[in-house]
Amino acid sequence: MSLAVAFSAAPGTVVALVGPSGSGKTSTLRAIAGFMRPAAGYVSCGGEVWLDTTAGIDVGARRRRAGFVVQAYALFPHLSAVENVMAGLIDRPAAARREEAHALLARVHLSGIDDRKPSELSGGQQQRIAVARALARQPRVLLLDEPFSAVDQPTRQRLQAEMVELRGELPMPVVLVTHNVDEVARLADSLVLLADGKTVASGTVNEVFGRFDLRPHTGHFETSMVLHAPIGAHDPSTGTTFLDHPAGRLSVGLMAAAPGSMARIRVRARDVALAVGEPGRLSIRNRLRATVSEIAEGEGQAVDVRLDVGGETLIASITREAVRALDLKVGQPVVALIKSMALDRPGDFG
Amino acid sequence: MTSRRMILAVSLVLAAAFAPAAALADDVPTIAAAADLQFALTDMAAAFHAADGRAVKLTFGSSGNFFRQIREGAPFQIYLSADEQFVIDLAALGLTLDEGDLYAIGRIVLFVPDGSPLQPDGELNGLKTALAEGLVTKFAIANPEHAPYGRRAEEALRHAGLWAAIEGKLVLGENVAQAAQFATSGGAQGGIIAYSLALSPAVSSSGSYALIPDAWHQPLRQRMVLLKGAGDTARAFYAFLASQRARKIMRGYGFVLPGETS
Amino acid sequence: MDWQALWLSLHLASLTVLLLLPLAVLLGRWLAVTRISGLSLIEATLALPLVLPPTVVGFYLLVAFSPRSWFGDLWRQVFGGTLAFSFEGLLIASVLINIPYAVQPAQRAFEAIGNELREAAASCGMSWWRALFRIELPLAWPGILTGMVLAFAHTLGEFGVVLMVGGNIPGETRTIAISIYDRVQAFDDAAAGRMAAVLLLISLLVIAATLLLSQRIGKRRG
Numbered sequence A: 001m002s003l004a005v006a007f008s009a010a011p012g013t014v015v016a017l018v019g020p021s022g023s024g025k026t027s028t029l030r031a032i033a034g035f036m037r038p039a040a041g042y043v044s045c046g047g048e049v050w051l052d053t054t055a056g057i058d059v060g061a062r063r064r065r066a067g068f069v070v071q072a073y074a075l076f077p078h079l080s081a082v083e084n085v086m087a088g089l090i091d092r093p094a095a096a097r098r099e100e101a102h103a104l105l106a107r108v109h110l111s112g113i114d115d116r117k118p119s120e121l122s123g124g125q126q127q128r129i130a131v132a133r134a135l136a137r138q139p140r141v142l143l144l145d146e147p148f149s150a151v152d153q154p155t156r157q158r159l160q161a162e163m164v165e166l167r168g169e170l171p172m173p174v175v176l177v178t179h180n181v182d183e184v185a186r187l188a189d190s191l192v193l194l195a196d197g198k199t200v201a202s203g204t205v206n207e208v209f210g211r212f213d214l215r216p217h218t219g220h221f222e223t224s225m226v227l228h229a230p231i232g233a234h235d236p237s238t239g240t241t242f243l244d245h246p247a248g249r250l251s252v253g254l255m256a257a258a259p260g261s262m263a264r265i266r267v268r269a270r271d272v273a274l275a276v277g278e279p280g281r282l283s284i285r286n287r288l289r290a291t292v293s294e295i296a297e298g299e300g301q302a303v304d305v306r307l308d309v310g311g312e313t314l315i316a317s318i319t320r321e322a323v324r325a326l327d328l329k330v331g332q333p334v335v336a337l338i339k340s341m342a343l344d345r346p347g348d349f350g
Numbered sequence B: 001m002t003s004r005r006m007i008l009a010v011s012l013v014l015a016a017a018f019a020p021a022a023a024l025a026d027d028v029p030t031i032a033a034a035a036d037l038q039f040a041l042t043d044m045a046a047a048f049h050a051a052d053g054r055a056v057k058l059t060f061g062s063s064g065n066f067f068r069q070i071r072e073g074a075p076f077q078i079y080l081s082a083d084e085q086f087v088i089d090l091a092a093l094g095l096t097l098d099e100g101d102l103y104a105i106g107r108i109v110l111f112v113p114d115g116s117p118l119q120p121d122g123e124l125n126g127l128k129t130a131l132a133e134g135l136v137t138k139f140a141i142a143n144p145e146h147a148p149y150g151r152r153a154e155e156a157l158r159h160a161g162l163w164a165a166i167e168g169k170l171v172l173g174e175n176v177a178q179a180a181q182f183a184t185s186g187g188a189q190g191g192i193i194a195y196s197l198a199l200s201p202a203v204s205s206s207g208s209y210a211l212i213p214d215a216w217h218q219p220l221r222q223r224m225v226l227l228k229g230a231g232d233t234a235r236a237f238y239a240f241l242a243s244q245r246a247r248k249i250m251r252g253y254g255f256v257l258p259g260e261t262s
Numbered sequence C: 001m002d003w004q005a006l007w008l009s010l011h012l013a014s015l016t017v018l019l020l021l022p023l024a025v026l027l028g029r030w031l032a033v034t035r036i037s038g039l040s041l042i043e044a045t046l047a048l049p050l051v052l053p054p055t056v057v058g059f060y061l062l063v064a065f066s067p068r069s070w071f072g073d074l075w076r077q078v079f080g081g082t083l084a085f086s087f088e089g090l091l092i093a094s095v096l097i098n099i100p101y102a103v104q105p106a107q108r109a110f111e112a113i114g115n116e117l118r119e120a121a122a123s124c125g126m127s128w129w130r131a132l133f134r135i136e137l138p139l140a141w142p143g144i145l146t147g148m149v150l151a152f153a154h155t156l157g158e159f160g161v162v163l164m165v166g167g168n169i170p171g172e173t174r175t176i177a178i179s180i181y182d183r184v185q186a187f188d189d190a191a192a193g194r195m196a197a198v199l200l201l202i203s204l205l206v207i208a209a210t211l212l213l214s215q216r217i218g219k220r221r222g
Helices: A025-033 A081-089 A094-107 A123-136 A153-169 A181-187 A205-209 A212-218 A320-326 B003-018 B035-052 B063-071 B084-092 B125-133 B148-159 B163-169 B176-185 B232-241 B244-252 C003-033 C039-051 C054-065 C070-079 C087-113 C115-123 C128-157 C160-166 C176-185 C189-221
Strands: A014-018 A042-045 A048-052 A066-069 A141-145 A174-178 A190-195 A198-204 A224-235 A240-245 A248-253 A262-268 A272-275 A287-295 A302-309 A312-319 A333-338 A342-344 B030-034 B057-061 B078-081 B101-106 B108-113 B139-142 B170-173 B190-194 B207-211 B220-226
Touching: A014 A025, A014 A181, A025 A042, A025 A066, A025 A141, A025 A174, A066 A123, A066 C115, A081 A094, A081 A123, A094 A123, A123 A141, A123 A153, A153 A181, A174 A181, A181 A205, A181 A224, A181 A262, A190 A205, A198 A205, A205 A224, A205 A312, A212 A302, A224 A312, A248 A287, A272 A302, A272 A312, A287 A312, A302 A320, A302 A333, A312 A320, B030 B035, B030 B063, B035 B057, B035 B176, B035 B232, B035 B244, B057 B063, B057 C176, B063 B078, B063 B084, B078 B084, B078 B232, B084 B220, B108 B148, B108 B176, B125 B163, B139 B148, B139 B176, B148 B163, B148 B176, B148 B190, B148 B220, B163 B170, B170 B176, B176 B190, B176 C176, B220 B232, B232 B244, C003 C039, C003 C087, C003 C128, C003 C176, C003 C189, C039 C087, C054 C070, C054 C087, C054 C160, C087 C128, C087 C160, C115 C128, C128 C176, C128 C189, C160 C176, C176 C189
Parallel strands: A014 A174, A014 A190, A066 A141, A141 A174, B030 B057, B030 B078, B139 B170, B139 B190
Antiparallel strands: A042 A048, A190 A198, A224 A240, A224 A262, A240 A248, A262 A342, A272 A333, A287 A302, A287 A333, A302 A312, B078 B220, B101 B220, B108 B190, B108 B207
């Protein structure tokens, strides 16, 4: 398979490589890590050129400081958890290794399992050890190959929340390979969409997910748009927190965060309904003032409508019949009714 | 397996590997002897040790095999062949100290194990009849290619006109001692082996034998020789082999000594 | 009971194993990770001693050891004395014919580790050497050891090649297997029987050891 991929990532950001199986995501990671040598390529990280086929430069995998977490974790089965992390600390003085490894495990929320072997631990614990080991070497880039796919749903939610928290503290870029668009919306700052080894699109999450022409790749019903809103006030009596989005007030379950801190909200297109004019009494409390900015072309029952909500983008997936009934036009003001949304709560581990 | 047991096992292997090999610095020469001398030479070596105090190492096999090995540089110091031609050839190749000495004339016998349909008839008439009646399926001789006793056995069988009938039933021993082993084991109905072997208690207790007329084959002129590089012990033993003590032992095993008649 | 022959056999087997160990580790590992195109050919060549009759091996070794060949002549010039009918010659023969017994289990053991673990070691910054000692050998040792045990046992029992290349020289090339053969021809069944029993016992111990080891390998994978 031939690859044609190009992207860059700033420290502390997460770039997601998204695409179906066989689209070249893992090969790209392996090329960055140095386990695959492309016919032609250029990889530069942290100011060092790792690969430049035109100049004949190919730094060996061992010398590239790339932290790599593979799908099966590849933990050393004969070493304990702390010894696995110590394996990444061979550059450090021997006396300090165990302590530093222990600290890294604590950082990924693993305690009390230092001396257990990987086979005695759960999938979620193994994944965290793999991440700790990758970070031990203070890599210039962190490469994650479908790191959440081998665990069950509840564990996955928890691990993703931890990754969100960890991401903010990391001094290096993170390249995340996944075919799960939900994960992308939750974790990534930007993404590269791959199909058959070629780059189909790249950009921020909203930029890529918002494009109608990419729907065959990103999927109709699963893609989320991302909204940002500061926390306004808490009402403990009803267990509600209010978010003050420019386009309207949103109420969510009680959050343990101070007013003023920014919340990140993910809204799926299928969870958005539209109303023209002021809606009557509805059980859906979350309503945002919106303007129709685009109505998708194409056949089929469902139509995607792009909305501008206070400067941010939202997409509503409604029926063609509804579009006609409401006589929707570009530029028309509407109310976006959000039935359900996913919240990244700071400090919450699911 | 605990690591302690592993360490023990590894230490044992290392100890065996690095232990000094058998003491080769001592002058204990190795003697290559034709297989018919299996018992006779063992007795002589014991007598030598009792008289002289020194020891020798004996290895028995087919004379032809030893000839080849010595030619390839095998580290023997004395060679006792059952066929003097081998010794003469070695001398011509310059591998010996001299032409050596004739030490005995050997004889062949028909050996018949207990329970066999054959009778110990030196003239081989019984064998002829048994072959005709189909009672003989296996008959042991030494390999005529390189064992002198085997060659003589073939000559005797041809002389008796039995070769064609018996050739397909032959079990060939690598040397005459192995042929004797085949013959006594009961796997064969009989065989032609060395007289010296038949006289030993081990063989004679399991069957009976009869001398085959020596006119029926070339004489078994057995020659011994000191090889190049032979040390003091070898020379002493070589000399012992010509002594009265040694000759008495040889006679006991049916050998005809040079200068004597049987 | 020919203790000298037994000792000689143990000596030969131990030295063979010692010489084969580094070869098995390095060659086994290389075979497990290499991707060169002629790999099957190399594996087939290394497996030859498994299928070749011992007399064929013995024959070619005799030719190579003979002072008339360049190898035998070189040996004689450097060390004096011939390679045939010597313990050193037996050792060379023994190492050669045991290569598949030692290398194949080691190769399987290294293959079982899988490249993912090797890449993880590289990602940790480990040198090839360090990865071999810290990661690969601790995981592969049961397989390597199995190969050593097999080679040890096989050497103890080797007859055809030893007879052809070594002759039957007491204290030098008369191994216990040869000694049994020798005693049978000398009509000394008692001694032959004792030595055969000893070899049988050792063989049973070897089988037990390999079974234990393969259980351990199985446990590790499961």
